Amino acid sequence: MDTATHITMGIALGGIATLDPTVATSSTVATAVMFGTVIGSQIPDIDTVLKLRNNAIYIRHHRGITHSIPAVLLWPIVLSGIIFLFFPSVPFSTLWLWTFLAVFLHVFVDIFNAYGTQALRPFSKKWVAIGVINTFDWVIFLTHLVGIFLWYFGAEPGPLFIGMYCALVFYYLVRFAQKLVIHYKIKKLIPDVTNMIIAPTMGFTSWRLAIVSKQRFYVGRAENGKVEILDEFLRKKLPKSDVISAAKVDPNLSAFLSFSPLYRWVIEEYNDHYEVRFIDLRYRSNDYYPFVAVVKLDEELNILSSYTGWIFSEEKLKEKLKWT
The missing domain is CATH 2.60.40 (Immunoglobulin-like)
Incomplete structure (x- = not known):
């Protein structure tokens, strides 16, 4: 899910935590737990900073190890320990429990996106992507905002957010049903x-x-x-050629191939260079396929430039590759 939705989920979980007698009877505990649920709902996406290095590293690792089983167990301990330094009177077990639930909820809801996560690591590096909820879903986000609004104006947060999540479970089931109907129609058509x-x-x-x-x-x-x-x-089988072998060495193309499950490829030969392009077919937008990996090689198959990521015009792609 997107950052804003994860934040609202952290706040909602902090509201549900008021059903815990330890939290309900102490404003200090409630404050500490709210810090835990809000920060815990964000911490798995700390790997977003990898984008500052380059797209290849980001694509290969985003929602990878930070969303894995060891991370889900480790993040709550680290966060609870840090928060406990500022709230030493708060029962550590209570702080850890609600922080753990926030981290777990983050990873769990990300599984339902098309992007998915490597949530089964270290047992499997397979991307788990159920694909029934968009990365930003306005129904889920607005439902959380309404819940937070009602809480602000005096509604009891525990029952409010429990009821809200029961309604969202039904919403998820509707999305599953929609996808199953489309699956059936595709099988009939093709x-x-x-x-x-x-x-x-x-x-x-x-x-x-x-x-x-x-x-x-x-x-x-x-x-x-x-x-x-x-x-x-x-469908064309990827040829076993020197051009392809040389292009696959490039980190950008390697990252693309590690992430994209469905793509087509194009090899163009020019007077003084080759262009190898892999095009992800999942993201068609306005007659264009914006998620690509492109490698430019000279006649001796040395890599001149490359790019992977989202690009929405050939002009921008040339800028990225520093072509003239």
Whole structure:
């Protein structure tokens, strides 16, 4: 989920914590626990700072080790220890419990995004991405804002947020049902489908589609339950060539391949260089595929420049690659 939603979830969990008698009877404990739930709801995304280095490192590691099983166990201990230094009278076990729940909730809700997490590490590096909730979901965010607003004006936070989360469970079930209907319609439309990615958008009835059949890739959308194919490409096996082998050494392309499960590739040969481009098919936007990895090599297959990440025009891509 996005940062703003994670913050509101931390506040909501702090409100639920008031059902704990230890928290309810002490404003000091309540304050410390609120710090724990709000910070705990954010801490797994500390790896966002990796973007300051470069996109390749960020793509390869974001929502990786910081969202893993060891991290979920370690973050609450570290955060509770730091907060305890400022609130030494607070029972450490209470502070740890609610901080742990905040960290766990963060990782748990991220699993339902299309981006997903490596939540099963160290047992598996597989990306767990159920793909029924968009990274920013306005229903979830506004529901939390309304709950916080009602709390501010005197509503009992414990029952309020428990009821709110029960309603959101139903919302999640509706999203699962929507995805299942689209899955069924795709199977009916393309009988030889071998894989499909059905990803939510900010629109409640709008989904992005990336589909693999035995011979083709299909890219489309589902609007109000109606499936529409927008692009299709022949599946071509990646050749075993010196150009591809040289390009794969590049960290940007390597990071892209470690993250993207569905892509097509293009090799262009020019007078004095080669261009190898990998295009993620999951993110079609305004007739453009903005998530790419591009490697430029000279005639001796030395890497001249490369880029991976989000780019929305060829002009911007050339700037990134410092092409003239």
